[in-house]
Amino acid sequence: MSNLQVLTTERLNKLIDETQSTLTELKAEVVRREHLKQEHEISDLDHHMMSAELNLTSIKNFISYLLEQSKKK
Numbered sequence: 001m002s003n004l005q006v007l008t009t010e011r012l013n014k015l016i017d018e019t020q021s022t023l024t025e026l027k028a029e030v031v032r033r034e035h036l037k038q039e040h041e042i043s044d045l046d047h048h049m050m051s052a053e054l055n056l057t058s059i060k061n062f063i064s065y066l067l068e069q070s071k072k073k
Helices: 009-072
Strands: none
């Protein structure tokens, strides 16, 4: 950055305002991305829950099959 001593007070105040505005925008972008990430994770959670239900059904069916087979012997 340029030598601060040569900048006018008015210019320094303008730079501060611009910096604060940029910081506010950056913080808003971080929040937006975090929300988007959470929405994506929730969407993935729904998919994982459906997979878990299918796996649980498969395990239940397998155990039932084993029990039936053990009764036949």
